[in-house]
Each structure stands twice: as structure tokens, then as C-alpha cells.
Amino acid sequence: MDILKLANVSKIYGSVKALYEANMSVAGGEWLAIMGPSGSGKTTMMNIIGCMDRPTSGSVLLDGTDVSGLSAPELTHIRRDKIGLIFQQFHLISYLTAVENVMVAQYYHSMTDEGEALRALARVGLEDRAGHLPRQLSGGEQQRVCIARALINYPKLILADEPTGNLDETNEGIVIDIFRRLHGEGSSIIVVTHDPEVAEVTDRTVFLEHGRIAKTVSNR
Amino acid sequence: MFLRMLTGAISRQKARALTIALAMALGASLATSMLNVMLDVGDKVNQELKAYGANLTVVPRSASIMGDLYGDAGGNRKAEKFLAEDELPKLKTIFWAFNIVDYTPYLDVTASVTGPKGTFDAPVSGVWFDRRFDAPTGEAVETGVIRMKSWWRLEGDWPAEDASQCVVGANLASKLGVVVGDTLNAAAKKSETVTASGIFHSGGDEDDALFAPLAVAQRIAGKPGLVSRIEVSALTTPENELARRAAQNPNSLSRHEWDTWYCTAYISSIAYQIEEVVTGARAKPVLSVAEGEGAILRKTQLLMLLLTVLCLACSALAISNLVTASVMERGAEIGLLEAVGASRFDVSALILAEALVTTLTGGAVGYFAGRVFAQIIGRSVFGSPINSNALVPPLVAVLVTAVTIAGSLPAIRLLMSMKPAETLRG
Numbered sequence: 001m002d003i004l005k006l007a008n009v010s011k012i013y014g015s016v017k018a019l020y021e022a023n024m025s026v027a028g029g030e031w032l033a034i035m036g037p038s039g040s041g042k043t044t045m046m047n048i049i050g051c052m053d054r055p056t057s058g059s060v061l062l063d064g065t066d067v068s069g070l071s072a073p074e075l076t077h078i079r080r081d082k083i084g085l086i087f088q089q090f091h092l093i094s095y096l097t098a099v100e101n102v103m104v105a106q107y108y109h110s111m112t113d114e115g116e117a118l119r120a121l122a123r124v125g126l127e128d129r130a131g132h133l134p135r136q137l138s139g140g141e142q143q144r145v146c147i148a149r150a151l152i153n154y155p156k157l158i159l160a161d162e163p164t165g166n167l168d169e170t171n172e173g174i175v176i177d178i179f180r181r182l183h184g185e186g187s188s189i190i191v192v193t194h195d196p197e198v199a200e201v202t203d204r205t206v207f208l209e210h211g212r213i214a215k216t217v218s219n220r
Numbered sequence: 221m222f223l224r225m226l227t228g229a230i231s232r233q234k235a236r237a238l239t240i241a242l243a244m245a246l247g248a249s250l251a252t253s254m255l256n257v258m259l260d261v262g263d264k265v266n267q268e269l270k271a272y273g274a275n276l277t278v279v280p281r282s283a284s285i286m287g288d289l290y291g292d293a294g295g296n297r298k299a300e301k302f303l304a305e306d307e308l309p310k311l312k313t314i315f316w317a318f319n320i321v322d323y324t325p326y327l328d329v330t331a332s333v334t335g336p337k338g339t340f341d342a343p344v345s346g347v348w349f350d351r352r353f354d355a356p357t358g359e360a361v362e363t364g365v366i367r368m369k370s371w372w373r374l375e376g377d378w379p380a381e382d383a384s385q386c387v388v389g390a391n392l393a394s395k396l397g398v399v400v401g402d403t404l405n406a407a408a409k410k411s412e413t414v415t416a417s418g419i420f421h422s423g424g425d426e427d428d429a430l431f432a433p434l435a436v437a438q439r440i441a442g443k444p445g446l447v448s449r450i451e452v453s454a455l456t457t458p459e460n461e462l463a464r465r466a467a468q469n470p471n472s473l474s475r476h477e478w479d480t481w482y483c484t485a486y487i488s489s490i491a492y493q494i495e496e497v498v499t500g501a502r503a504k505p506v507l508s509v510a511e512g513e514g515a516i517l518r519k520t521q522l523l524m525l526l527l528t529v530l531c532l533a534c535s536a537l538a539i540s541n542l543v544t545a546s547v548m549e550r551g552a553e554i555g556l557l558e559a560v561g562a563s564r565f566d567v568s569a570l571i572l573a574e575a576l577v578t579t580l581t582g583g584a585v586g587y588f589a590g591r592v593f594a595q596i597i598g599r600s601v602f603g604s605p606i607n608s609n610a611l612v613p614p615l616v617a618v619l620v621t622a623v624t625i626a627g628s629l630p631a632i633r634l635l636m637s638m639k640p641a642e643t644l645r646g
Contacts, residue, residue, distance in 0.1 A: 043645070052559065052641040073563060080561025091556040091644060095228035100221075107221040108561035149560065 002061070003028045003157055003188045004049060009058035009068070011044050011211075018044040020211045022058070026157075026190060031183040033199035033219075034192045036208035042192045043161070045208065049190065050159045051079040063156045080109050084150030088162035090142040092134040098145045099130040102152050109153045120148040124178055140171025147178055158182065158189045164198055176201055222570070229574050233546060240542045240575065241582030244620060247535025248583040251528045252590025252616050257597050258524035259609040261517070274323070274368060274451035274506060275487060278303070278494055281502040302327075302446035305434070307498050311452065312355035314493035319455040319485050322363045324348045325447035327437045333430060334405040335396025342392050343429040344406055346437020346447075349378050365431065368453055369422065376400035376418030381433050387418040389427035406430065409442030452494070452503070456487040458517050463488050467505075532623050539627030543575050547631045554635060555643030568632045575628045576621065583620035587613060 004026040011019040019041040026032050036042050047053035048060060051067055054075070060068045063082055067075060079085075092101045102117040121130050124144035134142055143163060150158055160179070164172040176198060183189055183203075191198060199205045200219050207214045230237050280301035303325075311320055327346035332339050348364035355361050366378050379385035386406075388398050393416070398404060402416050414432060421427060438444050459467075466473055466481045467488035473481060481489050491503035547554065557567050591608055598606035 043641075047641040050559075050641075052639070052644075076558065076561060076563050079559065085559050087644060089552075089644075091552060091559075093225075093228070093553055093556065095232040096224065100224060103221055104225070104557070105560040108557070108566060112221050153561075 001028050002026060003030075003063055004190075005059075005061040006045075006049075007059045007061075009045075009048060009055045009060060011041075011048065011053070012056045017211045019048070019055070022211075022213050024206060024213060024216075026188060028188055029183070029186045030204065031179070031189045031202040032191070033202040033205040034190060034208065035194065035196075035199050035205055036214075039210075040208040041211040042208055044211075046159060046161050046190075046192050049157075050083055050085055051075040080153070082156040084153070084155035084158040086143070086146050086150045086158065086160035086163050088165040090134070090139075090146045090166075092142055092145055092149075094134055097131050097133055098126060098137065098141075098148075101134070101145055102149045105149045105152050117148075117152060120152045121145070123151065124148045125174075138171070140167050140174055143167060143171065143175055144178065147175070151182070156188065158187055160189065160191045162193055163191060164193070164195060172198075222573075225570060226573055226577060229570070230578060236542055236546055237574075237578045240539055240578045241585070243535050243538035243542070244579040244582035244623070245586035245589065247532050247623065248586025248616055248620055249590035249593055250531040250586075251619055252587045252612055253593035253597060254524045254528040254531075255612045255615060256591065256594040256606050256609055258521050258528075259611065260598070260606045261520055261524065274453045275456065276452035276454055276491055276494070276503055276505055278450035278452060278498060278501050278503045279448070281500050302443065302448060303450065303498060303501055305438075305445045305447050308447070308450065309353060309355050309361070310497040311450070311494060312359055312361055313357055314490070314497055315482065316454070316485050316490050316493060317355070317357065317359070319490065321453045321455060322367045323450055323452040324351070324364050324368060325434055326449045326451065327434055327441060327443060327446065328448045329408050329437060329441040329443075331406040331408040331430075331440055333392070333396060334407075335398045336402065337395065337397035340392075340395055344408070344437055344440060345426075345429055345431050346434040346441075347431055348434055349381060349431075351381060368451065371423075372426075373421040374418045375420075376416070379417045379431075379433055382435070383417075383433065384412060384414045384436055385417040386414045386430050386432040386436070387420050388416050389429050389431075390419055390421045391427040392430060393419045404430070406432070406440050408440045410440055412436060412440050450498075450501075452490075454487065454490050455485060456490065457485045458515075459486055459488070462486075466492075532619060536623045536627040539575065539579065539624060540630050543571065543628050543631040544634060546574075547571060547635050551638060551643035554638060555640040558638075558640040559644060564636055568635055571631060571635060572625070572628050575624050575631075579620050579624040580617070583616060587616050590616075 002025045006022050006024045009019060009022045010017065022045065034042050034045060048055050055068050058068060059066050062078065065078065067078055070078065093104060096104065099114060099117045099121060102120055103112045103114065106112045106117060118127060118130055121127050124147050126141060126144050126148065129137060129141055137145065164175050167175060179189055179191070180201065191202060193199055202219055205217045205219060280303055282301045305325060308325055311323055324347050329344050330341055331344045333342045350362070350364045350366050352362045374387065379387060386404065396404065398416050398419070400416060400418055403413055404416055405411060405413050414436060434447065438446065462477060462481055463486035470478065470492060487505045491505060494503040495501050554567055594606040598604055
């Protein structure tokens, strides 16, 4: 069953077609990469899939729910329950420790459980860094906290925007390994990336050009 | 978690939080001092105005009617009616006894006064100068002309209450050729020799009169135990519509209105209560003084209120700028919270709670500073401390909360217009 299905999705700003007539589906458990040059519509697509923006036209079925016409509070609800977001800039809250940053997502989802948050950190190999503030962590470690935060509410879909864009080669390898493990455990993952090495470890790569899906390539 | 985020956010922006707290502390301190002064200024202003004369005159009821009918021409007729001296302590038994600051009886008689330069007819008033007694309620009372005529300039000394002494008005003293220490003879029904212990300058008609202890005047007039009138200086509440209706006819009030009027220190209710305890008395407000007191009080309170509103508005503006700047700076953090599932209400609540914790802390500091300011104002303006009113702390807390919410509204409007997709990208 598809976890995500885009049908004729467009996002138009005045005369600019940021995304045009995009059709795409992601099967449950699939690991998909979205690639394309700057201005190709990757971010627009990511925002629409991540329920942080609405398309101008078309439908977006996320886990069976059409989210294209939902209001902002309804999108927040969907995002909270079904999406795990990972950012290139990590976006950790600077005055909270690693475990507290994970617990923030729990807090707005349902209720906090420090033990579970610690286990999420353990899954990304950071159990011994739980009490550290973001400034006390390396870039790779901060990204792993970000991944733990995305995983904590067991999302239907993990959306990662350039997750390795700010990391060195070693940390990039660690993060890709985590994604590989999550994929192995059955998680559905979409990664937006510029990096062909990241894309080639996924199941499939969608190439965007000028707001359109130019081609889809299977990596298996 | 909310508490952790709250304390973390505040401690992360210590400088800004301190500025917000300081802005609120300034506003709250001014509001506290103004409110304390405003709530206490009634008594303070009244106390000040008491120095400028009585605001109630008590006369025999029948004399009052004659006076009302014939005006000044009824003066001689008025003189034929008297109040009993032994009823004077009863003024300190009325419901608003503690609001009667000072009072003195008068026995007015026209006597032939003989001094070094000859004999002249002159008004002689028998009064209490510095009377001390225990009221029926047990209250120790000290009252008299010395307290009530504080603007009189006196050469020499005030007469002792039980001595054959007097003070002579400056004009009369000049006419009689009297200096301090001279003896005079005053004769009406009886004659008595008195020593001029002092000469006073009142700036009014009293400068043509002679003031003696009440007992001396009673002996000269042959009216032992009687007084012509009583001047009363009372702390009062400014008149309103209810008081004006009651002054015309207390019986026109409903039971509830009557209770309200009777239990409020309106000059008309104090007059009514005096009439209840002094037989055959009519208590009349000296309207020019009473209305003047009310007008000054209202204007002073309005000024305080405007100052309070103005300084709180300034605090609200400062808070508005600081909280808005904070929201703009924390766009990515706000976007992240929304991205992980916080609603805009959740984020607004967090921002508002941060502002409230900061401003209430500043407000608490400001409250105590305001109490100090109030004392400085009290001592420098009124020469006495300002009482801290129990109403002020909750009132200041409510004002601080209202100012914070009002000041945070622009920031919350800005927050509502933010889109996580945009703020996360920076």
C-alpha cells in the first residue's frame, strides 16, 4: 500500500510554477531520494509532503488522507501524528539538552516519557550524550539527535531535507547507516539531497527539473 | 516540559528578559506609588484642608430657622438660642466619630471692652483653645481653636483653658491700645478682668474680636453651660448624587440607599449624625469648603490615575517592542516547534507565559519600589507616610497581566502570520 501519493500536484506563485503537475507515489517501507538542482522544486515538494504548505492544485494522499485541502490546524495535527522531520540545519532548541530536544516532540504529540526518549537516543548511538546541550555536540551528533526526535512518535513517513548537507564524510556515513537501519526496520523514508552517494543507497530516485518530475530511477 | 522550555527560554535571553522586567518594574512601581497615594490621598488632602477651617457649623435648630428666614438681620434673634455645653462630647460618639478631626464651641457675646485707649463695644467669643477630655467612648480627645486656626499668626501665647486670659484680634488690639500682657475689662451681663496673653492676626473679621476661654465668655454673658454654635472640622468623602439627594431629604432614600449614605463619610451624613446626638441642633455644611475639598480631591485623584495609565502604557509599548523582537529572533525555534506538532496556540501560550513570568517578576520588584516611592511622596508632599492599601497588590498584579497581554498582542499577531516552512529556512 502507498504511504504517499501525489496526483497532479502544482504550487504556483504568481507566474512562477514552483511545482507543476507532479505525480508520484511512495510505497510503505520504501526509501526514496528526491534530487535536482537549486530551484527545481525540491523544497516546495518537501513542504507539501511534510504538511507545512498546501498545493495550489492536485491532491496529496498521506496514509490514505487527502491533506491538500486541510486547514493549518488540521495540517499541524497530521504533521504531529504521521511525519518525522529531519533538517539540514538540525534545528535543535539551544537551551534544551539532547534528551529534552527529543521530548519536545513527545510533548506536542501526547506526553513526555524520558525513558523512551533515551531509548530513541540509544538507537542513534547517543545514549551517553543525552544530558548535553546542542552546543556541546558535534554536527553529526546534533543530526543524530534530530533523527531521534523525528523517530520518537513512530511516524508513518520520515522526511529528511539534506540530512548530510552539513556533515563531514564520517558523520555522513553514520547518518546513512542509521537511515539504512531504519529502512531495514520497515520505515518509509524520503530524503531530499544533492549528494548522488546518498541517493544511490535509496530504493529509488526522483529527479526534479524546473518544477516538474523529469525522471525516476530505480537504484536496485 | 513546558516549565523546562519556559525557564530555558528566559534564561537563554537573560539580557532581554531583564530589560522586559525592568520596563515592567518601572511601570509597576509608578502604578503602585500612584495607586497607594491615590487611595490614601483622600485622607491626606482632607487633613491638609482641615488646616484651612471648619467644614460644618452646628447651630441651635430654632436659630437656624430664624437665620434662614431673616438672614443676617436675624443675628440678634439667633443669639437668643443656645446649645448645651455638656452635650459637646457626644460629637465623638457618632458613627463617623473618628472622622471628626477637631471642633470647638463658640459663645458669641457683644461686650464693652475697656483697654488703655478707652472703652469700645466688641464681639467676644468664648471658645475651646486646647481642650483635652475623654469622650464617652473612652477616646482621649484634644481639640480647639489652636488646631483649627493654624493659619492665625499669634504674638504671645494662647490662653490657658481655665485662666482669665484672652487673645485679642490685631485690629481691636490696635483700637484699644493693648499689647501682650495688658489687662482688659470685658462687660456684658457681668464684668470680668482678663489678661491679653496674645494678639492674633487672622486676616479676617476675627481681627476685630476678642477670643477668651469658653468659661470666661459664659461668665461675662451670664450663660453658664451654654454655647451659641459649634465649628466642626471633619474628614469627608466627596459628595455624589446620593449624598445630594440625602442632604435634601434623607427620608426620600430607600433602605439600602439610606444605609449606604449613612455608612459613608459624606458631609451630609456626618451632619445628620451630629443632629442625632446634640439636642435641638442643626448641622450645616460650609459648602464652599466642602465642595472645594471634593473638587481638589477629585482632580488630584484624576491626575494620579492619568499618570498611572500613562506609565503603564509606556510599559506596554516597551514590552511590545521587546517581545516582538524576541519572536522575530526566534523564528527558527518557533518554526521548529510548529514542525514537530505545536499548534499556534501552544506557541503563543509559551511566548505569553515567558512574557508573564518576566513581567510579574519585574512587577513584584516594581511593587516594592513603588511602596518606597509612595512613602517618599507622602513625606515630601504631605509630611506623613502613605498607608499601603491592601487593594494595591492584586490591582497591580491584574494591571501587570493586562499590560503584558496587551503588549504581547503585536508579537502574537506576528507569530500567527509565520509559516514554519519559511522560518525554518531562515
